[in-house]
Amino acid sequence: MSIPVFKPSIRRRDMHSVLSCLVTDVIGPASLAQELVHTVAGDFSHAGGFAFREHTRGIWAVMQALDLEAKDQVVLSPLAPGAYRHALAETGVQPVFADVHEADACMDAQSVRDALEREGEGVKALFVHAPLGRVPHLEALGECSLPVVLDLGEAVGSLWGEDLAGSSCDFLIIPLEMDGIVTAGGGTLVLARDKKGLAALAQAVSSLTPDAFLPDLNASLGLVQWKEFPSDLADRRQISEAYTQALMKGKHRTLVDGEEPATSVQYSWPVVLSSPVAEVRRYARKKGVETQTAFSDRVIEGYPDGEEFCPRGLSLMMNTVLFPLYPTLGKSNVQLVSRVLSTLP
Numbered sequence: 645m646s647i648p649v650f651k652p653s654i655r656r657r658d659m660h661s662v663l664s665c666l667v668t669d670v671i672g673p674a675s676l677a678q679e680l681v682h683t684v685a686g687d688f689s690h691a692g693g694f695a696f697r698e699h700t701r702g703i704w705a706v707m708q709a710l711d712l713e714a715k716d717q718v719v720l721s722p723l724a725p726g727a728y729r730h731a732l733a734e735t736g737v738q739p740v741f742a743d744v745h746e747a748d749a750c751m752d753a754q755s756v757r758d759a760l761e762r763e764g765e766g767v768k769a770l771f772v773h774a775p776l777g778r779v780p781h782l783e784a785l786g787e788c789s790l791p792v793v794l795d796l797g798e799a800v801g802s803l804w805g806e807d808l809a810g811s812s813c814d815f816l817i818i819p820l821e822m823d824g825i826v827t828a829g830g831g832t833l834v835l836a837r838d839k840k841g842l843a844a845l846a847q848a849v850s851s852l853t854p855d856a857f858l859p860d861l862n863a864s865l866g867l868v869q870w871k872e873f874p875s876d877l878a879d880r881r882q883i884s885e886a887y888t889q890a891l892m893k894g895k896h897r898t899l900v901d902g903e904e905p906a907t908s909v910q911y912s913w914p915v916v917l918s919s920p921v922a923e924v925r926r927y928a929r930k931k932g933v934e935t936q937t938a939f940s941d942r943v944i945e946g947y948p949d950g951e952e953f954c955p956r957g958l959s960l961m962m963n964t965v966l967f968p969l970y971p972t973l974g975k976s977n978v979q980l981v982s983r984v985l986s987t988l989p
Contacts, residue, residue: 696831699819700727700731702817710768722950722958723773724771739950744960748778749776752956795819801873816834826869924988928984935966942961
């Protein structure tokens with residue numbers, strides 16, 4: 645059996661919380677979802693927020709809280725998840741694309757400035773994506789004098805200096821999907837930094853029906869995962885170090901960590917290839933290791949007119965694949981993946 649790229653890190657003890665929720669007969673949106681929001685918001689020193697069933701609905705809620713209207717513009721990385729494409733289509737908000745650094749796939753502050761100069765005063769907010777555990781230079785992006793929204797789904801646990809990355813951002817979007825560092829089996833948290841933002845967010849979601857929000861059944865898993873995931877980060881880092889040594893024996897590279905003072909986390913293991921992607925994936929699969937393209941279903945796919953401004957992002961989309969990296973991988977599997985990485989064609 646091949647080693648999968650992602651495997652939810654759900655342990656038996658995590659399920660006790662879920663079972664306890666089941667026996668209460670309350671599995672819809674209720675107190676546990678509120679507790680999850682309160683716990684995570686407290687760790688980021690944010691005022692509060694809401695837990696949604698879907699990533700797209702969380703993005704939509706932030707756009708509403710920012711009072712964005714159809715034809716307003718927001719700056720986006722071309723590598724932001726496809727959920728942004730759906731939220732943009734629903735709201736009529738228009739994307740303005742800023743390219744990424746080739747070394748770490750993070751949004752380039754100079755490209756953001758170029759985009760603002762190109763588009764003028766129509767740009768109302770900056771939606772920042774933290775790709776594959778790497779953290780963009782938040783201070784440089786904050787100098788653009790726009791509300792900053794950070795999507796931290798792939799970089800939960802990363803730091804900016806001594807604080808959790810995103811603590812200074814106006815809004816945080818934290819997906820809790822099955823392939824995440826922290827999972828609730830699905831769903832997305834949206835947090836507002838201050839009371840003004842929280843009030844705007846509350847007003848934005850006041851007309852939503854209960855099925856838009858995260859059920860307690862999912863929140864119960866999210867709660868225990870949030871409390872325990874920091875202990876897994878060291879395991880992820882140790883596996884990453886083994887992979888780094890292995891990859892150095894070949895001709896390919898991985899993404900570097902974000903710029904100081906950022907401390908990245910290992911969401912998965914990206915390899916930027918200098919050989920045809922199909923050839924490398926076929927070789928890995930033959931050796932019993934599954935891979936997948938790192939940047940499939942990205943927002944830029946719905947806006948081909950923006951591709952001319954994002955050559956580095958498009959290059960990474962075409963040439964980056966993910967190899968398995970998660971805490972439950974096991975020593976023998978780590979050794980197998982390392983051997984494959986060191987011998988890639």
